[in-house]
Amino acid sequence: xxxxxxxxxxxxxxxxxxxxxxxxxxxxxxxxxxxxxxxxxxxxxxxxxxxxxxxxxxxxxxxxxxxxxxxxxxxxxxxxxxxxxxxxxxxxx
Amino acid sequence: xxxxxxxxxxxxxxxxxxxxxxxxxxxxxxxxxxxxxxxxxxxxxxxxxxxxxxxxxxxxxxxxxxxxxxxxxxxxxxxxxxxxxxxxxxxxxxxxxxxxxxxxxxxxxxxxxxxxxxxxxxxxxxxxxxxxxxxxxxxxxxxxxxxxxxxxxxxxxxxxxxxxxxxxxxxxxxxxxxxxxxxxxxxxxxxxxxxxxxxxxxxxxxxxxxxxxxxxxxxxxxxxxxxxxxxxxxxxxxxxxxxxxxxxxxxxxxxxxxxxxxxxxxxxxxxxxxxxxxxxxxxxxxxxxxxxxxxxxxxxxxxxxxxxxxxxxxxxxxxxxxxxxxxxxxxxxxxxxxxxxxxxxxxxxxxxxxxxxxxxxxxxxxxxxxxxxxxxxxxxxxxxxxxxxxxxxxxxxxxxxxxxxxxxxxxxxxxxxxxxxxxxxxxxxxxxxxxxxxxxxxxxxxxxxxxxxxxxxxxxxxxx
Numbered sequence: 001x002x003x004x005x006x007x008x009x010x011x012x013x014x015x016x017x018x019x020x021x022x023x024x025x026x027x028x029x030x031x032x033x034x035x036x037x038x039x040x041x042x043x044x045x046x047x048x049x050x051x052x053x054x055x056x057x058x059x060x061x062x063x064x065x066x067x068x069x070x071x072x073x074x075x076x077x078x079x080x081x082x083x084x085x086x087x088x089x090x091x092x093x
Numbered sequence: 094x095x096x097x098x099x100x101x102x103x104x105x106x107x108x109x110x111x112x113x114x115x116x117x118x119x120x121x122x123x124x125x126x127x128x129x130x131x132x133x134x135x136x137x138x139x140x141x142x143x144x145x146x147x148x149x150x151x152x153x154x155x156x157x158x159x160x161x162x163x164x165x166x167x168x169x170x171x172x173x174x175x176x177x178x179x180x181x182x183x184x185x186x187x188x189x190x191x192x193x194x195x196x197x198x199x200x201x202x203x204x205x206x207x208x209x210x211x212x213x214x215x216x217x218x219x220x221x222x223x224x225x226x227x228x229x230x231x232x233x234x235x236x237x238x239x240x241x242x243x244x245x246x247x248x249x250x251x252x253x254x255x256x257x258x259x260x261x262x263x264x265x266x267x268x269x270x271x272x273x274x275x276x277x278x279x280x281x282x283x284x285x286x287x288x289x290x291x292x293x294x295x296x297x298x299x300x301x302x303x304x305x306x307x308x309x310x311x312x313x314x315x316x317x318x319x320x321x322x323x324x325x326x327x328x329x330x331x332x333x334x335x336x337x338x339x340x341x342x343x344x345x346x347x348x349x350x351x352x353x354x355x356x357x358x359x360x361x362x363x364x365x366x367x368x369x370x371x372x373x374x375x376x377x378x379x380x381x382x383x384x385x386x387x388x389x390x391x392x393x394x395x396x397x398x399x400x401x402x403x404x405x406x407x408x409x410x411x412x413x414x415x416x417x418x419x420x421x422x423x424x425x426x427x428x429x430x431x432x433x434x435x436x437x438x439x440x441x442x443x444x445x446x447x448x449x450x451x452x453x454x455x456x457x458x459x460x461x462x463x464x465x466x467x468x469x470x471x472x473x474x475x476x477x478x479x480x481x482x483x484x485x486x487x488x489x490x491x492x493x494x495x496x497x498x499x500x501x502x503x504x505x506x507x508x509x510x511x512x513x514x515x516x517x518x519x520x521x522x523x524x525x526x527x528x529x530x531x532x533x534x535x536x537x538x539x540x541x542x543x544x545x546x547x548x549x550x551x552x553x554x555x556x557x
Contacts, residue, residue, distance in 0.1 A: 002216050002217055002218065002219050003216070003217040003223045003239065003241065004214050004215070004216055004217075004241065004242060005214070005215040005216075005217065005223075005227070005239055005240050005241060005242075006212045006214065006215075006240050006241070006242055006245045006273065006277045007212045007213045007214070007215050007277070008212070008231055008240050008274060008277035008278050008281060008355070008359050008360075009231065009268075009359045009360070010263075010266055010268030010269075010274075010359065010360045010361075010362055011210065011212065011213060011268075011269075012209075012210075012262075012266075012267065012268050012269045039496075039499055039500075067548070068544075068548035068549065070305065070308040070312070070543075070544045070548060070549040070550070071305055071307065071308055071548070071549075072307055075185065076185075076186065
């Protein structure tokens, strides 16, 4: 006879999100750069912004920063990035 | 009483259904009411007189204000102090003040109901050893007891309330921890049914936003939640608080700590081979539960210091590194004992980094006695540690890029024994003192924290 168990795992339904289509090119696009506020993140993103503008000819770069790296990003920061065609979230140590 | 929702019909109806609200909820589709009442943040509370005049208003969420307003309406308090949510939150910007992009609103936050879905029944294929199956499917790398319906029914005898009540949503995957799911993990960990008395408030405390379990479970740091038990429950459920408290000394400590970790794995989803990406981990992720040796503590117990009375049992959670031992067998004065401890305190997180973390000092009864017999209070000991824990300025020479050096401009310079140092901690309250362990042996322990304070994790204490 088989043994029955009460499922001890997470069974909470989750909303499934579909990722947007991958960009074919960055040219003329708006790219969001999210600094998670770790030391050195700005150095990395400064360089990335330069490369995006010079080599990939993005039209616009939007910079945003989490108030602390230790917590999920607040909605108000996500709102700042709304409208970007792509977002790069960066940490650096 | 009437609730006003700024969300659309679908989100509002779903929210009302999930929470089974006992009052009418209406929509404010064009934000007419929001503008009329000049709402800056949601939630906001307005108490109106019979003539429609605003008698009282409050922006944001605040349990005290909620209960005061309930009192003004001759109703009993509505907000519980220890239900797993913070005492107050500033709220979010009112939607009518949000910048609009193409007429869209941000999606409504996912807020679940107070009642969860019954757990599904799993069937182990014929011929398979149930212990092997559970070991492989739900375990922490060690065998577990199969969570059969009979064992869970027995475990739930130790818990008040419906088995499908949601006790908390466990980060980082925010799985609904119903009483039934908690009982299933308690069975697997080897708990006795009475342990549900501790496990339910423990899960609520674990989901308290101030602890920031989301960060604790997802960090690459060493942190693991340390459970500290105080009050009469220690003896009622046989928690160990004498020798070997950080070890495998008692079923209560081992199984409570393990049940919590299984809940974090199986319901919270922070599996060590996936979402939990801690670089080195922490042996406390098997089980990390201690109790205070109140009988050997010459001062007030830890939970009394944190606002509870002696007879109230309580649990405290601290995002903790592993214990770092301090052996001091020859010092005979409080100053000498505490100086030895301060040298260990100076190294938490990393030597040069100041102001970033808190620390728990677990004093052995002998060390506590040495400090107390000289007439020192616990606060005096803490103040001494605060004033004598620092990092000499010479440690920063030639290391401008080292962790901690880059923030040195923010540090406070003090003199310790005539040497210029940066003060290690933000305040004396960053150092917590607990008395635990065997009465023989002059060994204490220093336990560093994860990122401390409102920007990281704050210690929480809940009644049991």
